[in-house]
Amino acid sequence: MTVEERPVIALDFPTYDAVKSFLAKFPADKKLYVKIGMELFYSVGPEVVRYVKELGHSVFLDLKLHDIPNTVKSAMIVLAQLGVDMTNVHAAGGVEMMKAAREGLNEGGGFATKLIAVTQLTSTSEEILHRDQNIQTTIQEAVVHYAKITDEAGLDGVVCSAQEVELIKNATSKDFICLTPGIRPAGSSNGDQKRVMTPSAAREIGSDYIVVGRPITQAADVVEAYNEIKKEWNA
Numbered sequence: 001m002t003v004e005e006r007p008v009i010a011l012d013f014p015t016y017d018a019v020k021s022f023l024a025k026f027p028a029d030k031k032l033y034v035k036i037g038m039e040l041f042y043s044v045g046p047e048v049v050r051y052v053k054e055l056g057h058s059v060f061l062d063l064k065l066h067d068i069p070n071t072v073k074s075a076m077i078v079l080a081q082l083g084v085d086m087t088n089v090h091a092a093g094g095v096e097m098m099k100a101a102r103e104g105l106n107e108g109g110g111f112a113t114k115l116i117a118v119t120q121l122t123s124t125s126e127e128i129l130h131r132d133q134n135i136q137t138t139i140q141e142a143v144v145h146y147a148k149i150t151d152e153a154g155l156d157g158v159v160c161s162a163q164e165v166e167l168i169k170n171a172t173s174k175d176f177i178c179l180t181p182g183i184r185p186a187g188s189s190n191g192d193q194k195r196v197m198t199p200s201a202a203r204e205i206g207s208d209y210i211v212v213g214r215p216i217t218q219a220a221d222v223v224e225a226y227n228e229i230k231k232e233w234n235a
């Protein structure tokens with residue numbers, strides 16, 4: 001069973017101070033699972049990861065690596081030393097690159113770090129797929145193909161839209177992690193997310209992890225918003 005009971009909070013903040021004041025709103029003994037992405041990592045650096053880990057929270061480091069296998073491996077050796085709980089690469093980098101990423105994590109001591117892959121970004125339309133990437137299939141076929149090669153490379157799972165979970169689990173295995181962003185509790189704003197799903201529907205359909213950003217980070221009462229979403233996810 002891979003289901004993570006805590007919604008993963010996307011810490012999409014530009015500064016260290018914003019992260020600190022957000023986390024300070026939660027009781028100190030409440031251990032969260034947070035996602036640190038490119039903006040925060042590139043502006044503040046690895047220090048923010050160490051800070052969050054020292055508070056006892058779990059971290060998904062969402063840097064989406066995509067480069068030649070040797071470079072990705074070297075980067076993963078370094079990232080492994082941060083002790084994050086999960087990190088990711090682009091499946092488009094190929095099986096060899098994904099295997100190199102895993103090797104790098106292990107070599108850096110990150111045996112316990114889960115490694116997942118991005119299939120197709122949810123911002124990729126069929127037009128972009130066909131014209132820019134020259135992949136002449138449907139988005140779903142492209143996503144399932146990438147999920148299969150991610151599984152073949154021995155990674156733990158993929159980032160995908162909740163709508164794709166069933167297809168992906170059928171093409172891989174039920175233990176293959178599907179981490180799904182684009183989650184909106186009923187009644188909240190979609191923002192720029194096009195295809196959204198509620199926490200309970202995502203659970204129903206087989207998501208193992210949900211990533212939630214603005215419905216928590218921009219709520220008037222962030223702790224209450226988090227608790228409500230967590231409750232709905234685990235109901």
Ligand code: C5P
Binds near residue numbers: 012121183212
């Ligand atoms: O605020 P919101 O809940 O939309 O945040 C979702 C988070 O998940 C953001 O950090 C966004 O970059 C990320 N994400 C996404 N869709 C993907 C991959 C990542 O929304 N396909």
